[in-house]
Amino acid sequence: MYATSTQKREWTYTPEKLAAMRMEINLKFREKYESVIQPEELSLFVTPEEELRMQRSIEDAALRFADKFRPHMWPSVKWTALAFFKRAFLVWVPSDTSIRMVMMACFYLAMKIDEFYITIDGFVQNMNVGDPRQNAERILKLEPELMKVLNYNLTVHSPYRPFEGHLMDMKTRMLLLNFDLESIRLDSMSFLQQALQTDVPLLYPPAQIALAAINYGLHAQGKSNEILREFLRKLIGIEEDSWDARNDHPQDLEKLEKTVTRVDQIMKEVERNFVAVTEQERENHKSQLFRMQNLMKELDTRRKAAWEAGGRIGQEPGLVQEEPVDSDDE
The missing domain is CATH 1.10.472.10 (Cyclin-like)
Structure with a gap:
């Protein structure tokens, strides 16, 4: 794990x-x-x-x-x-x-x-x-x-397995969506490909990168951020009345907001740092x-x-490889 x-x-x-x-x-x-x-x-x-x-x-x-x-x-x-x-x-x-x-x-x-x-x-x-x-x-x-x-x-650990898991969960938990969730797959995969040309794999957990890919796919289909937020609410187990001030589990709401914020950060990181060569x-x-x-x-x-x-004092330069054992002579 x-x-x-x-x-x-x-x-x-x-x-x-x-x-x-x-x-x-x-x-x-x-x-x-x-x-x-x-x-x-x-x-x-x-x-x-x-x-x-x-x-x-x-x-x-x-x-x-x-x-x-x-x-x-x-x-x-x-x-x-x-x-x-x-x-x-x-x-x-x-x-x-x-x-x-x-x-x-x-x-x-x-x-x-x-x-x-x-x-x-x-x-x-x-x-x-x-x-x-x-x-x-x-x-x-x-x-x-x-x-x-x-x-x-x-x-x-790559985001592809959690992406499939999240997508399956969304299909199971969000039955009232009026569009086919599979329609986001192509755009989501494109996002993950772009993420590979940034520092995202060195900065964030794969499950959160997968959520960002799903949200990117939703945006590409013109869908609202509220779809991901609703999915996370169901995933975390926040009930409909959890938004009430009398909520007994503020840590769940905090977890929800942190996850949404992190997803936004990942999307912005890719948008800001992916530049086509x-x-x-x-x-x-x-x-x-x-x-x-x-x-x-x-x-x-x-x-x-x-x-x-200098009298051959110390280690001979180059005798012990300091870098990869190859030269770029293609």
Whole structure:
């Protein structure tokens, strides 16, 4: 259950905590090379905000990859893969990794975790770049590194199961609705897809994300917020007279209002932070990452030269992997 899961304990944050973590790893990355970098090269070091936008670009491409994948990929696999990806880049830095190949490793690991069986050969056949044999080798090489950075917390609770549960409950408890609840499904699934390109999976419980998806679907059909509020009232067990000042269970009303507020927060988070990635932006990110990767090779050479010139004191730079064991050379 989510309430006792590692997801809640170790991988759910506040927006402020996420921003602080991203700033910290960005600064550590800069400090790693500050002794060997030239002033004119500083412009290639991106900000945490720019790194996050690079991640969004990869997430966008990954979801298009997932939609075209054959056999048809389960929605839960997509959610698990992108959850792994988001968690990994709270430790790793996009500029210092093969970010696209890390995403592919996240998908392949997610398929194993969600028991969506496919061989590595079948997986790489769906990739439209690179040599299949080399892609397979790189994914399998990254997999243990990925599990390590995830602290082996591999169970991901997605909102798809609670969404189905909530929808079934609504159909059972709200018999007087004058429309087919199934009509919201397409818009609700679209909302969840957009949520995957935001920080929502790192901020909120899956059951509340599912409620937000239902409310989004209702809004898309021109329905009132009162439908969700009425459903929650029935779900919590608040009687018709609970709105009376003599209500003996104010905690139930408080729970209702907190849930409605949280649903609104999730919807606003997606609306505010989901930004479709343009083809031009995607190409710019590819170019930027390519230049950064080339600079990293040069800086690592300088670090080693400085270590040798300094009498080889301490650990040799690069001897112990500081980041994922791969390079972005597609």
